[in-house]
Amino acid sequence: MSxxxxxxxxxxxxVDEIISTKKxxxxxxxHKDKTDRFEFAPLDSTADLRLDYDVTxxxxxxxxxxxxxxxxxxxxxxxYKAACDTxxxxxxxxxxxxxxxxxxxxxxxxxxxxxxxxxxxxxNATIIACDVATASKDIFASSMKTATVKKGYxxxxxxxxxxxxxxxxxxxxxxxxxxxxTEKASDADIKARQAVWENNEKNLNKHPLNCQPSEVSExxxxxxxxxxxxxxxxxxxxxxxxxxxxxxCYCFNVHDDMNWDLKSGDRKxxxxxxxxxxxxxxxxxxxxxxxxxxxxxxxxxxxGKYVPSKIGGQIACVGCGRCIxxxxxxxxxxxxxxxxxxEDTSAVKK
Amino acid sequence: MCECCGQxxxxxxxxLATVNKARMMNGTELYLNLxxxxxxLDYKPGQFxxxxxxxxxxxxxxxxxxxxxxxxxELVVRKIGNVTSMIHKLKIGDKIGIRxxxxxxxxxIEEAKGKNLVFICGGIGLVPQRSFINYVLDNRxxxxxxxxxxxxxxxxxxxFHSELRQWSQRSDIRLLETVDEKDDCWQGNVxxxxxxxxxxxxxxxxxFTFICGPPVMYKFVIMALAEENVSRDRIFVNLERKMKCGxxxxxxxxxxxxxxxxxxxxxxxxxLAVAPEAI
Ligand SMILES: Cc1cc2nc3c(=O)[nH]c(=O)nc-3n(C[C@H](O)[C@H](O)[C@H](O)COP(=O)(O)OP(=O)(O)OC[C@H]3O[C@@H](n4cnc5c(N)ncnc54)[C@H](O)[C@@H]3O)c2cc1C
Ligand code: SF4
Ligand code: SF4
Ligand code: FES
Numbered sequence: 001m002s003x004x005x006x007x008x009x010x011x012x013x014x015v016d017e018i019i020s021t022k023k024x025x026x027x028x029x030x031h032k033d034k035t036d037r038f039e040f041a042p043l044d045s046t047a048d049l050r051l052d053y054d055v056t057x058x059x060x061x062x063x064x065x066x067x068x069x070x071x072x073x074x075x076x077x078x079x080y081k082a083a084c085d086t087x088x089x090x091x092x093x094x095x096x097x098x099x100x101x102x103x104x105x106x107x108x109x110x111x112x113x114x115x116x117x118x119x120x121x122x123x124n125a126t127i128i129a130c131d132v133a134t135a136s137k138d139i140f141a142s143s144m145k146t147a148t149v150k151k152g153y154x155x156x157x158x159x160x161x162x163x164x165x166x167x168x169x170x171x172x173x174x175x176x177x178x179x180x181x182t183e184k185a186s187d188a189d190i191k192a193r194q195a196v197w198e199n200n201e202k203n204l205n206k207h208p209l210n211c212q213p214s215e216v217s218e219x220x221x222x223x224x225x226x227x228x229x230x231x232x233x234x235x236x237x238x239x240x241x242x243x244x245x246x247x248x249c250y251c252f253n254v255h256d257d258m259n260w261d262l263k264s265g266d267r268k269x270x271x272x273x274x275x276x277x278x279x280x281x282x283x284x285x286x287x288x289x290x291x292x293x294x295x296x297x298x299x300x301x302x303x304g305k306y307v308p309s310k311i312g313g314q315i316a317c318v319g320c321g322r323c324i325x326x327x328x329x330x331x332x333x334x335x336x337x338x339x340x341x342x343e344d345t346s347a348v349k350k
Numbered sequence: 351m352c353e354c355c356g357q358x359x360x361x362x363x364x365x366l367a368t369v370n371k372a373r374m375m376n377g378t379e380l381y382l383n384l385x386x387x388x389x390x391l392d393y394k395p396g397q398f399x400x401x402x403x404x405x406x407x408x409x410x411x412x413x414x415x416x417x418x419x420x421x422x423x424e425l426v427v428r429k430i431g432n433v434t435s436m437i438h439k440l441k442i443g444d445k446i447g448i449r450x451x452x453x454x455x456x457x458x459i460e461e462a463k464g465k466n467l468v469f470i471c472g473g474i475g476l477v478p479q480r481s482f483i484n485y486v487l488d489n490r491x492x493x494x495x496x497x498x499x500x501x502x503x504x505x506x507x508x509x510f511h512s513e514l515r516q517w518s519q520r521s522d523i524r525l526l527e528t529v530d531e532k533d534d535c536w537q538g539n540v541x542x543x544x545x546x547x548x549x550x551x552x553x554x555x556x557x558f559t560f561i562c563g564p565p566v567m568y569k570f571v572i573m574a575l576a577e578e579n580v581s582r583d584r585i586f587v588n589l590e591r592k593m594k595c596g597x598x599x600x601x602x603x604x605x606x607x608x609x610x611x612x613x614x615x616x617x618x619x620x621x622l623a624v625a626p627e628a629i
Contacts, residue, residue, distance in 0.1 A: 071362040074404035078445040082360035112612060113361045113597040224626060251601030254362075254594045256407050265405055267362070274601060282592045283431040286565060288605075288627065298604075306607045 001174055004182035005189050007163045014180035015046040018090060026063060028053045028093035043092065051093055051159060054136035055320060059098050059247035060091055064105065064121050070266040071117060071254070083266070085121055090176075092128045096149035096200075097141045097318040099129050101247030103152040104318075107311050108250065117269075126172055129153035131196055135204050138321025140335055143209035146318040147200040160192035206321065207335040210342050213315040216304040223341045224297075232337065233293035235329035236275070242299065242323035242332040243273030248307070248316045251279075274298050300337055361597045364402040364447025365389070369440050370422055375509035379474065380438050382425045386448065391423050395482035396456035396588070396616040400596045401425070401437060402447030409433040410593040410611070412478035413451060418488035426477045426509070452596045455614040457482040457560070458586065466494040466552040470571050472501050472543055472563020476510065478588050478615070479562050487523065495552040496523040501543030501563070505529050505536040524551070543567065544574040554578045560616075562588035568629045572619065585619035589628060 027043035154173030307316035371383035415424035528539035591603035
């Protein structure tokens with residue numbers, strides 16, 4: 001599929017047209033409450049779209065795995081019906097690191113037991129990704145090799161200053177891009193895009209990791225009893241914010257919600273977090289990961305070792321930096337922990 | 351097939367089953383005999399199901415019957431919280447939602463052939479073990495000596511009385527029982543289940559051993575077996591963790607790199623060397 005160029009004006013006209021279709025359209029814009037920050041939200045007006053954003057408060061995973069969703073509707077007589085969210089939608093402005101997180105979730109939700117709830121939403125989505133134009137204060141995507149992305153999106157936009165380079169990666173994306181007023185991207189445009197990529201691959205790196213992301217799994221092999229887990233977790237509030245804001249956290253709880261008729265209801269899944277006290281608590285009263293340090297360690301092992309082993313070795317931290325900003329005691333930064341372990345290989349005991 | 355996603359089945363959708371029999375076995379354990387309304391349950395010893403009570407949720411429960419028993423399956427449920435309390439209200443003829451069977455980690459049916467087998471059960475830990483014990487009894491000539499060690503807190507908490515009596519009367523299976531608390535009505539052994547290990551008569555070194563019981567029990571039993579030179583690749587443990595999905599997605603049952611719901615619930619002890627959280 002060919003690479004196109006859109007002027008800034010034709011991009012706006014194109015988004016106008018996308019909004020005017022009946023489909024649900026979500027895009028990055030200023031956060032309604034936290035006005036110095038950004039969020040993915042329903043896009044009512046093209047003027048609100050901010051492709052120059054740094055990072056959103058919550059990742060776009062909320063459109064694929066919503067904070068709350070119905071899995072099964074039931075009635076008390078014992079009837080069960082699978083819920084199915086069939087609405088088609090478009091998301092504009094997903095950054096490469098978030099796209100890579102979605103690619104990982106796609107693999108995890110499809111694998112072994114196919115999760116049709118996640119996958120139906122995923123298949124109904126059209127994703128217009130965009131390269132990072134402004135680095136956020138905590139991003140370390142360069143370290144995680146997630147500063148650029150090659151798959152998962154339908155269209156990728158890159159701001160090259162005098163307009164956008166747009167490349168469709170799917171038929172769905174091509175059909176949508178055909179509606180825009182575009183010209184063929186020139187060699188200079190393609191070069192300018194390449195320069196953006198190269199720059200991002202180097203400079204989205206506020207917290208440089210001192211090893212290759214692929215080496216973290218092996219590093220963790222020898223670090224299970226390292227003092228860093230206790231040290232860091234001492235000040236942990238077990239608030240779970242690091243889980244909630246993370247694009248690669250997907251653990252969930254399931255609970256039943258009765259309707260007002262008291263005859264029917266919904267079985268729902270909601271976001272959960274392995275840092276929360278009670279995550280592993282069973283009846284009558286036993287908690288398997290009762291210590292804060294055990295839960296703190298579990299999250300960083302999941303990102304660095306457990307999930308990677310299920311998705312071909314890719315590290316399950318995409319370097320968005322959200323957990324760093326969300327953590328009050330400032331202990332959640334994965335790079336700080338991994339770098340500390342690297343420095344301390346001598347103090348490491350198995 | 352679902353029209354919107356094209357999938358054959360929704361992994362979260364319970365299928366209906368009918369209660370054939372329901373009776374209390376002691377003060378806390380309910381015995382259920384169930385049949386699926388549509389497709390029969392095609393399971394292996396060691397697997398479990400998610401039992402669904404609309405409005406309350408689901409609970410993972412081991413299948414206690416052996417797949418050699420056709421047309422029905424059996425569960426034993428201890429009343430302990432929300433869902434299990436509602437399960438206890440079920441009566442004959444009631445409908446109930448079932449998902450599963452789940453768990454790829456089952457008893458090593460093939461590998462254990464020709465070997466002596468030792469089942470070490472603490473209380474309700476007998477429930478899943480019973481599935482394989484009865485499977486072995488129904489394929490008796492395939493296996494060596496069978497010894498079942500059963501420890502119960504107090505004799506009033508024993509269950510499957512008539513089946514235990516039958517086992518103790520058979521010559522091709524040896525049942526040794528003990529209770530933790532001494533009592534005038536109990537004439538048998540007193541002490542924790544590990545005190546029975548020295549009484550096993552068959553050669554332990556080459557036997558396959560299976561442990562299931564409350565979380566605190568495992569360490570002691572494994573230590574006692576180590577003293578008898580049982581190597582860890584012949585020790586199998588049945589692990590329990592909090593579960594929500596049963597299908598390897600929700601993360602609740604994770605033990606280091608394993609999901610109990612898909613990689614277990616039966617694990618070979620030597621494979622857990624990389625999972626310090628396990629025991
Ligand atoms: C593989 C497996 C097999 C099991 N087999 C049996 C059995 O044969 N008989 C039996 O009586 N019990 C069995 N249990 C334990 C049983 O699942 C719990 O007692 C039950 O889930 C408690 O649910 P509740 O709603 O009554 O309790 P609540 O405290 O109200 O629990 C709420 C929810 O938390 C989760 N949960 C709480 N405790 C446990 C637990 N111990 N294990 C897993 N999830 C839990 C469940 O999703 C439950 O619905 C098994 C557990 C596992 C993991
Ligand atoms: S662990 Fe932190 S930096 Fe890594 S992906 Fe999750 S929120 Fe982003
Ligand atoms: S955000 Fe920080 S304080 Fe809260 S659970 Fe995570 S590590 Fe602990
Ligand atoms: S119960 Fe959800 S992952 Fe095992």
